Amino acid sequence: MISRDPNDPSDDALRWQLRALRRDAPPARDLWPDIAARLAAVPQAAAPRPPRRRAAPFALAASVLLAVAMTWQLQHHQAPAAGPLIQREAAALTRDYTGALAQLDAHGQASPELAPALHALDRSAADIRRAIATDPDARFLLERLRRTYARRLALTQRAALTT
Amino acid sequence: MRTAFAISLLLGSLLPAMPALAQSAIDQTRPLDARGSIEISNPKGRIEVRGWDREEVKITGTLGKGVQKLEIEGDRSQLNVSVRYPKGGWSGNSSGPTDLVLMVPLRADLEIESVAADVHVSGVAAGELSVETVSGSVVAAAAPRKADVETVSGNATLTLNSDEVEVSTVSGTIVLRGRLNGEVSAETVSGRIELTVNGERVRELSTTTVSGRTEVNTALARSGEISMESVSGDLLLRLPRDVSAQVSGESFSGNLKATGVTIEKRRGPGASFSTRYGSGEGRVRLETFSGNAEVQVE
Numbered sequence: 232m233i234s235r236d237p238n239d240p241s242d243d244a245l246r247w248q249l250r251a252l253r254r255d256a257p258p259a260r261d262l263w264p265d266i267a268a269r270l271a272a273v274p275q276a277a278a279p280r281p282p283r284r285r286a287a288p289f290a291l292a293a294s295v296l297l298a299v300a301m302t303w304q305l306q307h308h309q310a311p312a313a314g315p316l317i318q319r320e321a322a323a324l325t326r327d328y329t330g331a332l333a334q335l336d337a338h339g340q341a342s343p344e345l346a347p348a349l350h351a352l353d354r355s356a357a358d359i360r361r362a363i364a365t366d367p368d369a370r371f372l373l374e375r376l377r378r379t380y381a382r383r384l385a386l387t388q389r390a391a392l393t394t
Numbered sequence: 395m396r397t398a399f400a401i402s403l404l405l406g407s408l409l410p411a412m413p414a415l416a417q418s419a420i421d422q423t424r425p426l427d428a429r430g431s432i433e434i435s436n437p438k439g440r441i442e443v444r445g446w447d448r449e450e451v452k453i454t455g456t457l458g459k460g461v462q463k464l465e466i467e468g469d470r471s472q473l474n475v476s477v478r479y480p481k482g483g484w485s486g487n488s489s490g491p492t493d494l495v496l497m498v499p500l501r502a503d504l505e506i507e508s509v510a511a512d513v514h515v516s517g518v519a520a521g522e523l524s525v526e527t528v529s530g531s532v533v534a535a536a537a538p539r540k541a542d543v544e545t546v547s548g549n550a551t552l553t554l555n556s557d558e559v560e561v562s563t564v565s566g567t568i569v570l571r572g573r574l575n576g577e578v579s580a581e582t583v584s585g586r587i588e589l590t591v592n593g594e595r596v597r598e599l600s601t602t603t604v605s606g607r608t609e610v611n612t613a614l615a616r617s618g619e620i621s622m623e624s625v626s627g628d629l630l631l632r633l634p635r636d637v638s639a640q641v642s643g644e645s646f647s648g649n650l651k652a653t654g655v656t657i658e659k660r661r662g663p664g665a666s667f668s669t670r671y672g673s674g675e676g677r678v679r680l681e682t683f684s685g686n687a688e689v690q691v692e
Contacts, residue, residue: 344510344529348546348564355583355604355625362625362683366646366663371623371681375604379583382564386546389528 315367321360321376328380335387345390352383417490422453425470429521431503432496436477436511439491445500445518445536451475452497459490504538512548531566549585567606575615582606596620603627607685614639618676622687629680629687638672643680643687650680653691 359376363369426432428449434441439458451473457464458477465476477492491511498504503520506513508527515523515534523538531548534541537555549567552559557576561568567586570578575594580587581602589601591612600621601608608622611632618639622629628648633639643650644666650657655669671691680687 345546348528351565351584358604359625362646366683369646369681369683372625372683375602375623375625378581378602379604382583386564 317370317373318363318367321363321373324373324377324380325356325360328384332380332383332387335384335391342390345386349383349386349390352379352386355379356383417459418457420453420455420457420464420494422464422466424451424453424466424473425449426451426473426499426502427470428499429501429503430471430473430499431505432473432475432498433505433507434475434494434496435507436492436494437479437509438489439477439511440493440514441506441508441511442493442495442514443504443506443518444495444497444516446497447500448497449499451499451502453494455493455495458492460488461490461492464492574612580608601629613637614676614678616675620676620678622680624682624685624687626684627682628685629682630690631678631680631688632690632692633671633678635691636672637676637691638674639676639678640668640670640674641678641680641689642666642668643689645682645685645687647684648682648686650687652689 356376356379359372359379363372363376366372426449432451434443440455442455449470453464453466453475460479462478462480465474465478467474467476475494475496477494479489498518500517500519501521502518503522504515504518505522505524506515506526508530510528511530513525513527513530513532513534515525515532515536518536518538520536520538522540522542523534523536524542525532525534526544527548528546529548530545532543532545532550532552534543534551535553539556540558541552541554541556541560543550543552543559543561545563545566547565548563549569550561550563551567551569552561553572554570555573559570559574559577560579561570562579562581563585564582565584566582567588568580568582569588570580571590572592573594574591574596576596577598578589578591578596579600580589583604583606585603585606587601587603587606587608587610589599589608589610589612591599595613595615595618597615597618599610599612599619600623601610602623604625604627606624606627607630608624608627609630609632610620610622612620613634614620614637616638620631620639622631641652643652644664646664648665650665650667652667652669654671655667657665657667678689680689
């Protein structure tokens with residue numbers, strides 16, 4: 232295991248690679264033009280999925296996604312705390328997504344079809360966070376955590392539609 | 395007495411209508427271009443889609459109890475078929491499952507959405523096949539150029555001849571096989587992945603899982619790439635003897651194995667290896683946190 236100096240130039244490269252991991256797909260543009268216009272101003276690495284004809288609950292979810300994306304951008308300019316970079320990024324990711332999910336979860340209970348999957352995703356996220364705490368140099372774990380949270384958010388959107 | 399007679403008359407007049415409320419047969423036909431597209435949505439029951447050599451869509455089956463209507467909209471280039479339950483009413487006991495059977499033009503693009511309905515697709519060669527379910531399972535035997543299958547807890551059992559395949563589940567099992575020579579991506583959280591490429595050399599293949607086990611059998615194209623990642627699930631990759639690839643593996647606490655390679659434990663936690671099979675044109679990488687990873691060349 233290699234300990235990293237936060238001022239080491241090689242950390243800059245890693246930091247840029249980590250930034251590239253931040254890929255939240257924008258919401259369906261035809262349903263929420265205002266949010267889409269604002270999202271367009273935020274750099275997006277991932278190609279959006281084809282828009283599906285879905286209704287209003289996406290507006291709330293989209294605003295949450297936007298909030299997560301923007302918080303990520305802002306946090307990048309803040310002074311780093313102590314500890315390995317990947318662990319800090321994982322902690323920031325967890326904070327942002329759990330905050331966003333709490334907003335969505337407050338809007339209702341998940342349907343019986345979705346509840347087990349939501350719990351499975353929460354368990355998986357916890358497993359990955361523990362793995363990152365044990366192996367702070369494993370960059371792929373950070374991407375797994377981001378994907379797991381992104382899916383949790385997407386499913387919570389769906390839960391909002393089915394309640 | 396008079397009231398009782400009136401009620402009995404009213405009931406008598408309603409009874410013949412009851413079967414229509416409970417269930418009703420579907421038999422509809424609409425024209426659709428050979429390369430048109432069709433969207434099908436049914437939250438509960440079953441969706442069966444089969445290809446045929448006609449420029450029309452035939453919809454049969456049975457509408458479930460409590461269904462508001464079967465909505466068919468669009469024209470011969472794009473058709474939408476949707477089962478509508480009253481708002482929020484499909485999941486309770488008051489509504490029954492709807493079975494849809496659709497015959498569609500062989501090459502028509504398909505987009506299928508369900509919540510709890512199982513989806514069966516066979517004999518189509520669409521440009522694009524997209525299926526999305528929550529708890530419904532997906533079974534497909536088809537040859538779309540591009541396939542995108544997404545479930546939450548439903549299993550996906552797919553036999554596809556396709557250039558591009560993307561499958562993802564949260565807890566469902568993914569079984570994917572077929573002639574796959576382009577890009578293949580399979581992703582699950584806690585489900586299992588079993589992927590077999592028959593008679594082709596895949597160009598780009600990636601699997602990711604958190605805790606599910608992954609097993610891949612494939613040949614690799616020249617300069618092709620395979621990436622397999624897991625947190626705690628085990629990974630097994632089987633490659634043919636004539637493979638040409640630079641292969642590497644890394645794990646924090648899992649065991650690593652590769653044909654012809656002695657894995658040396660490094661000091662402290664973690665293990666890794668890097669080896670070359672053949673002239674090393676392609677690239678293969680396996681990475682886990684605590685899962686075991688093995689490469690078999692046979």
